[in-house]
Amino acid sequence: MLSGQSLLYFIYTVAAASVILAAEALYLSYASRRSRAGAVNRRLKRLADEVPAEQTLQRLLRERGLTNSGDFLFGLVGLNRLYTQSGITGNPVTFAATFLVVGLALAMVLSFFLGVSSLASFIIFLVTGLLLPLLVLRRARNKRIRKFAKQLPDALDMIVRSLRAGHPATVAVGLVAREMPDPLGTEFGIVSDEITFGLSMEQAVRKLSQRVGFEGLHLLSVSLSIQAKTGGNLTSILHNLSSVLRERHKLGMKIRALSAEGRVSAWIISLFPIVMFFVLLGLAPAYYGAVWDNPLIFPVFLIFGIWALLGDFIMYKMVNFDF
Helix, strand or coil: CCCHHHHHHHHHHHHHHHHHHHHHHHHHHHHHHHHHHHCCCHHHHHHCCCCCHHHHHHHHHHCCCECCCCCECCCCHHHHHHHHHHCCCCCHHHHHHHHHHHHHHHHHHHHHCCCCCHHHHHHHHHHHHHHHHHHHHHHHHHHHHHHHHHHHHHHHHHHHHHHHCCCCHHHHHHHHHHHCCCCHHHHHHHHHHHHHCCCCHHHHHHHHHHHHCCHHHHHHHHHHHHHHHHCCCHHHHHHHHHHHHHHHHHHHHHHHHHCHHHHHHHHHHHHHHHHHHHHHHHHCHHHHHHHHHCCCHHHHHHHHHHHHHHHHHHHHHHHCCCC
16 A cells, blocks of 8 residues: 555656656647648658558549559540549549539529529539539649649759759659649659659659640650660750740740730620629619510520620630640
């Protein structure tokens, strides 16, 4: 039996040890979260969870709609490529099902509760469930490619400096994967992991070009293929390619600046009739009279809507250029 004083000392010791262990646990938890938060790209955050590199690579590929080997997951290669290049993570089936369910629910509400015709509800379902996800994916892909194009010359310069310092190409690619933010950091990290697990540099870069969809990566893939087959100074090749891509990006930004007025005018011309329609409908509901009961109103709206979309498409082509 412990005396009262010994029992008191024992309680104090256990309490002090508990406080120390609790403080250590809080510190380790905070340090772990801080290390993940300080990671510059998605791949490094995944590796900070102490998951094996091979499982991290497979998870990154699967959430982009690819198989564990980096190939397209389902037979509709065009849609699979669009989803992969958009950079949206998650299950592509879930992504598509979400828009289909929302489109179906919206069509049912308009048809059963607001009295909209079945044809109009079906068109709304097609637009929301099929057309809208394609537009979202295309917009996300274009935005991601522009960001990747801006980062790629700096990444190539980093590889060139690493090669000149005497590092092998695989180490240089791994350096880019650690230092560059997304989207380029994670993509080059996948390249580094694929090389580690058996692919050649040429094959890994070719898959990178398919995942991103940027033409500059196709030039990089061709350059590496030629260098591997015929030899040559890889440092000089990458340095020249970096200069070409940087000047090309500058030219593209100059074109966007010169065409900014045309793009803003296209938006104003396109949105002005729609905005005025709803303004008049809100301020003076009786302005249109009994025109809604006319059986020709829906065909007229459909024809003029298609005509307006055609005009918008023409204006879009006039102020957007491939570079």
